[in-house]
Amino acid sequence: xxxxxxxxxxxxxxxxxxxxxxxxxxxxxxxxxxxxxxxxxxxxxxxxxxxxxxxxxxxxxxxxxxxxxxxxxxxxxxxxxxxxxxxxxxxxxxxxxxxxxxxxxxxxxxxxxxxxxxxxxxxxxxxxxxxxxxxxxxxxxxxxxxxxxxxxxxxxxxxxxxxxxxxxxxxxxxxxxxxxxxxxxxxxxxxxxxxxxxxxxxxxxxxxxxxxxxxxxxxxxxxxxxxxxxxxxxxxxxxxxxxxxxxxxxxxxxxxxxxx
Numbered sequence: 519x520x521x522x523x524x525x526x527x528x529x530x531x532x533x534x535x536x537x538x539x540x541x542x543x544x545x546x547x548x549x550x551x552x553x554x555x556x557x558x559x560x561x562x563x564x565x566x567x568x569x570x571x572x573x574x575x576x577x578x579x580x581x582x583x584x585x586x587x588x589x590x591x592x593x594x595x596x597x598x599x600x601x602x603x604x605x606x607x608x609x610x611x612x613x614x615x616x617x618x619x620x621x622x623x624x625x626x627x628x629x630x631x632x633x634x635x636x637x638x639x640x641x642x643x644x645x646x647x648x649x650x651x652x653x654x655x656x657x658x659x660x661x662x663x664x665x666x667x668x669x670x671x672x673x674x675x676x677x678x679x680x681x682x683x684x685x686x687x688x689x690x691x692x693x694x695x696x697x698x699x700x701x702x703x704x705x706x707x708x709x710x711x712x713x714x715x716x717x718x719x720x721x722x723x724x725x726x727x728x729x730x731x732x733x734x735x736x737x738x739x740x741x742x743x744x745x746x747x748x749x750x751x752x753x754x755x756x757x758x759x760x761x762x763x764x765x766x767x768x769x770x771x772x773x774x775x776x777x778x
C-alpha cells in the first residue's frame with residue numbers, strides 16, 4: 519500500500535519532536551487515538567499503519583488516500599501542459615533549419631596592370647561595395663543569395679553571423695582594408711587594417727543580432743580599400759540561434775500558464 523511508507527515517515531518525524539511530560543508528539547497522537555470514544559467516521563477498518571488497527575488509523579489513511587489522489591491529479595495536469603507546450607514548440611520550429619556558409623570566389627579578384635596573379639585584389643573601389651561570397655558550401659532554407667552576397671531572414675528571431683577577413687600583399691606594399699557587417703544598410707561591426715608594418719593579416723568577427731522577417735544582412739568592403747591574394751580565405755557564415763515563437767513585441771510577456 520502506497521500510504522504505508524508515508525505514514526511511517528510521518529511517524530519518524532513525529533518522534534523528532536517533544537511534548538509535555540517527556541512524551542513525543544507520536545506518543546501523544548497514539549494515546550489520543552487509543553482514548554478516542556466517539557464514532558469512527560470511516561465506519562470500518564481499511565488499513566494497516568504504524569498504529570496497527572488502532573482507533574483513528576483508517577481515518578488517517580483515508581486522508582492520505584485523498585491527498586495522494588489530489589497530488590496525482592495535479593501532476594497529471596502539469597504533465598499534460600508540459601506535453602502540450604513541447605508539441606507547440608516542435609510544431610513551430612520543425613523545419614526551421616537556417617544556416618549558410620560562403621567564401622569569396624578567386625575570380626572576382628583582378629590584377630593591377632603590370633603585376634602577376636599573386637598580386638590580384640578585390641578592390642579598391644570608389645564606393646562601398648557588397649562582397650560577393652560566391653562559393654556556397656551550405657545554404658539551408660536558401661536564405662543566402664550568392665549572386666548578391668545578401669542573407670534575407672526567412673523568420674524573425676536571434677541570429678549569429680561570422681566574418682573571416684584575410685588579405686596578403688607583397689613586400690613594399692601595405693595592407694589597407696576595412697570590412698563591415700551590415701544589417702539593412704547599417705554597419706553592425708567591422709574589421710580593418712590601416713597600413714601597419716606587416717604584409718599579411720586575418721581576423722574573425724562574430725555577432726549576435728535580432729532580425730525581423732525580411733531583414734537583410736551582408737558584408738561590404740569600404741571604398742578605397744582592398745582584399746588581396748587568397749581571397750577565398752574570406753568567409754561569411756550565419757545561422758539562426760532560435761526563432762521567435764510569436765511576432766516580436768517588446769511589451770509582450772512570454773510566459774506560459776499552467777492549470778493546476
